Amino acid sequence: MKIKNKLVITVFILIAFAIAFSFFQRNDRTEKQEELEKVLVFFATRDAMYLEAEERAVNTSALYRNTMEELINGPANSTLSPTIPEGVKLLNLEVEAGTALLDFNRALAENHWGGSTGETLTIYSIVHTMTQFPPIKKVQILLDGKKVETLAGHMDLLAPLEPDHHLIKKPQ
Amino acid sequence: MGRKSTLKISGLVLIALILLASSSVLAQQQVRVFINGIDLTTEMKPYLVNNSVMVSARAFAKTLGAEIKWFAAIKTLQLNKANTLIKLMENNPFIQINDQTIRSNNTLVLKNGQAFLPLQEVAGGFGYLFQRSGNSVYIIKPESLVEEVSWQRGGQQLVIKMNKISPYRISSSADSKQIILEIDKTALAEDFKDNISNRNFYLRIEEVANLARLRLIINGKYKIPFQRDYGIEEDNNNLVINFLPGIKEIEWIDDRLEIRANGEFQKPEVFLLHNPRRMVIDIADLMLKNFDLILPENDWIKDIRVSQFKYDPVILRVVLELHPERYLELEPDSPAKSLIIKAGAITQLDDLAYYNRKVVFSTDHPIVPDIFTLENPERLVINLLNTVRGKNCPDLLKIDEELVRGIRSSRFNDETVRIVVDLNKYSGYDWRRKQLADGRYQHIIALENEIERFQLLDKEIRTDLNIAFSAVTDYEIKKLASPDRLVIDLKGMVNNIAESNLPAPAGLVKDLRMSQLSHDPPVTRLVLEMDGYFNYQLYSVNPGKEIGLSLERGYLSERGETIIIDPGHGGFDPGAIGFTGLQEKEINLTVAKKVRDLLTEAGYDVVLTREDDIFISLKERVDLANQINGRLFISIHANAAHDRYSEGTETYFAPAKMNNSGLLADLIQQELLAALKRVDRGVKKRDLYVIKYTNMAAVLLELAFVSNPHEETLLESDLFREKAALAIFKGIERYIKETE
Incomplete structure (x- = not known):
């Protein structure tokens, strides 16, 4: 009996080691796969005159989507303001012939604070954040999979948009 | 088997139900009717049948000033105005218009003792244009009539004779044997003459459904040499399309x-x-x-x-x-x-010589040499057909001066002599021939004419162009539209400026290019692509050794009369909302009405895109403005941003539009700043929807930030609103004075 017990314990310990070892090994491997890339994420200046970029390191496994998630999460720096309202989810992201199609849920329009300025900064924060990636030249915003006339009643969202560099704050 | 058919039947029932439901939705959909730009929805009592708009016959006749008669015995309604007589009979698909009868899917309907008639057919019968956009229909009196289409200059020009020019465009056609010209708000005159089809071309005219637009389609037997730079011109009330000769x-x-x-x-x-x-x-x-x-x-x-x-x-x-x-x-x-x-006959070439920048030789027949320039290295080539060399024509004349290194002559083939002038740099040339006392002909080819200086200077309010030549030059300047450009043809000039040496576009000049339009005689064409409508002033003599002209942004003559005030948002779209709950839509509408009152009092014609707290889409706002053919479009808004600290006044205009929107924006922004004393956020260029798609000068104003607590209290106060309205009114007045 005793010998049997010892045997059982030894086997258990061995199995535990094996599991732990394989776990560490896997961890090692996943860390290798998680390559990070430095990207720019554009937020509004507090006076709502310009867009200014923050640098973030994001996982390259889904580079575009992860970058957009950083935009949705908002700025780290207190001198910048978020451009994406509460509750916004990126439903889908595709790139077709140089145009990124970004499909958001309706919270982007429904929870938006409005204003030509507010709308412009929201839309172009998305456009500039996406078009930093060379394959993306234009951005088409969709809500719930559909093209919309406008987000907050000023901008024309029916056609894809290109970045507008007048909106980027020049270094002093 | 049995189960399948049940399924089928229930499927059919379902479809029928959906159809019923959707048709009743259609019937309930609100149709809006505008006649000559005025919303007459209430009077016309419009509704849809088979997606066709029916309106009250009595209200329609009253609006048009037509006489109306009802013949109860034959259930016939008769409308009579000027020399048009239209008869409709209940349940009869034929509508009589003067001595013509048209068949229509919709005819006279009697409902609750009132007569309703199909709007498109009857308005068309009276010569009105019909435009439809979604559920808004517009009945418009044609602004212009096409009287005659004919070939001029032996088929080189297509002339569309109109009583007045209304907006037009050449639309692209994938078929190179076809040109499509579209003219808005126009109709064919009663005595329209089609003098157009010949053995190389034929013309078709069609009305563009629901757009109040006439489409002229010209089909050619061969590829149509429609020229970009000389495409279409306005000549008094004629539109002129130029073709190349054939x-x-x-x-x-x-x-x-x-x-x-x-x-x-x-x-x-x-x-x-x-x-x-x-x-x-x-x-x-x-x-x-x-x-x-x-x-x-x-x-x-x-x-x-x-x-x-x-x-x-x-x-x-x-x-x-x-x-x-x-x-x-x-x-x-x-x-x-x-x-x-x-x-x-064979001609003899004698006495080839060079002096004073002139190549000289003689021939015994009055031949015309073929002269052209070649580069790498620069040289001038003179080809003489049916020619042999005679006396004093050495193989090589050594010159070695600043312009010319030497002149070679040679037998190019049995019947052609070629003279090559080796140049140190490019030169233009001018050929002349005169008869000598002995009956021979002397040819003189003067080497001259190159561009010595070419400048384009942005002087803020104008752009100056300066070109200097080495010799007196004759030139022709043409101002062309759609797109706006200035074309300068320099005669006797060979293009000696490499593309990389052209001045960079500056000021009002968006792009410029220079090309050799023709070699014999040499003509160089300079095309300046302008960023919008412009005027120019020439301050040098023609012909001369210099062209000096100044380009200024031109003021488009605004045909429309009505000023359109567009209160932003409305209905279920409140716009921005302040901390205390102040809604942007209410501010916009109140200020818009105050502006309207000020303008109306001053004698202007004003239309609001909305009078009440209702939602209208951006497209509907634009459609209404374009329909009325407004003079100005002023969209009134209050701003917002995520951060409560954002503040100030800003004005937008759409940069790509060919009109004076920038000036309008500047003037209103100035007035708003003076009156409201808020932070100046500037005049901004952005293609916002309503200012981008409206055909007239258009601006969008953001008075102040509802999202800023201090500015919210200001926006709520009646005094601030009065000041804003007065500032907008002053800005509009200043603009009108400056552009008239």
């Missing part, structure tokens, strides 16, 4: 060959080839069309072939197959629109 006839008559076209063309390039011995004549900008060839037996030409050698640039090639030892030469003074090639 070949009409080639005829051998009395020892000479005549090539005739239906328009003037440039001097051709001619060269001789052997095996078989032939003369090749390349004529630039001449089109192949159906032409007559008359070539009786003769001692000079065996056969003639004609082809469209190239389309870009357009070149017509005529090849004459020659009999042995027979010579043909160009008649230097061919009459206009034709080219004469006459029997010639």
Whole structure:
């Protein structure tokens, strides 16, 4: 009996080691796969005159989507303001012939604070954040999979948009 | 089996239910009717049948000023205005318009003792245009009439004669044998004349459904040489489309060959080839069309072939197959629109010399040399057909001066002598010929004319252009629209400026290009693409050694009268909302009404895009403004941003539009800043929807930030609103004074 017990314990310990070892090994491997890339994420200046970029390191496994998630999460720096309202989810992201199609849920329009300025900064924060990636030249915003006339009643969202560099704050 | 059919039946029931439901939704959909820009929805009581708009017959007749009669016995309604009589009968699909009868899906309907008639058919019968956009229909009196379409200048010009020009455009057609011209808000005149179809072209006219637009489709038998730079011009009340001339006839008559076209063309390039011995004549900008060839037996030409050698640039090639030892030469003074090639003889070239920047030689026949320039290295080539070298024609004349290194002459082939002038740098040239006392002809080729300086200077309010030449130059300046550009043709000038040495676009000039329009005579064309409507002023003499002109942004004449005030948002769209709950839509509407009152009092015609707290889409706002053909469009908003600290006043205009929106924006922003004393966020260029798609000068104003607590309290106060409205009114007045 005793010998049997010892045997059982030894086997258990061995199995535990094996599991732990394989776990560490896997961890090692996943860390290798998680390559990070430095990207720019554009937020509004507090006076709502310009867009200014923050640098973030994001996982390259889904580079575009992860970058957009950083935009949705908002700025780290207190001198910048978020451009994406509460509750916004990126439903889908595709790139077709140089145009990124970004499909958001309706919270982007429904929870938006409005204003030509507010709308412009929201839309172009998305456009500039996406078009930093060379394959993306234009951005088409969709809500719930559909093209919309406008987000907050000023901008024309029916056609894809290109970045507008007048909106980027020049270094002093 | 049984179960399947049940499924089928229930499927059918479902479809029927959906159809029923959707048709009742359609019937309930609110149709809006605008007649000559005025919303008459309430009076017209419109509803939809078969997606066609029905309106109250009595209200319609009253609006048009038509006399209305009801013949109860035959259930017939008669409308009469000026010389138009329209009769409709209940349940009868035929509508009588004067002595014509049209069949319509919709006819007179009697409902609750009131008569309703199909709007599109009846309004059309009275000569009104019908435009529909979603559920808004617009009945518009045509602004212009197309009276006659005809060919002018022997088929080189298509002239659309109108009583007044309304907006038009050439729309692109994938078919290169087709041109489509669209004219807005126009109709065919009663006595419209179609004098257009000939054996090379035919024309079709159609109305564009629901758009109050006439489409003229011109189909050609061959590719249409529609020229970009000379595409369409306005000439008084005519629209003129220019075509290239085409070949009409080639005829051998009395020892000479005549090539005739239906328009003037440039001097051709001619060269001789052997095996078989032939003369090749390349004529630039001449089109192949159906032409007559008359070539009786003769001692000079065996056969003639004609082809469209190239389309870009357009070149017509005529090849004459020659009999042995027979010579043909160009008649230097061919009459206009034709080219004469006459029997010639071998000519002797003598006394080749150079002095004072002139190449000089003589010939015993009055031949016309073919002169052109080549580069790498720069040289001037003079080809003399049917020519042999005589006395004083050395193989090489060494010159070695600043412009010319040397002159070579050589036998190019049995019947062509070639003189090559080796240049140290590019030079233009000018050829002249005179008869000498001994009967011989002296040829003088003066080397001159190059561009010495070319400047484009942005002077903020205007852009200055300055070009200096080495010799006196004759030039022609043309101002063209759609797109706006200035074309300068420099005569006797060979383009000596490399593209990389052209000045950079500046000021109002978006782009510029220079090209060799023709080589013989040399003409260089400079095209300045402008960023919008412009005017220019020339302050140099023509011809002269310099062109100096100044370009200024032009003020478009605004045809519309009505000022459209667009209160942003409305209905379920509150716009931005402040901390205390103040809604942007309410501010916009209140200020808009105050602006309207001020303008109306001052005698202006004003329309609001919304009078009440209702939602209208951005497209509907734009459609209404374009429909009315407004003079100005002013969209009134209050701003917001995520951060409560954002503050100030800003004004937007759409940069790509060809009108004075920038000026309007500047003036209103100035007035708003002076009155409201908020932070100046500036005049901003952005293609916001309503200012981008409206056809008139348009601005969008953001008075202040609802999202800023201090500015919210200001926006709530009546005094602040009064000040804002007065500032907008002053801005509009200043604008009107400046542009009139």
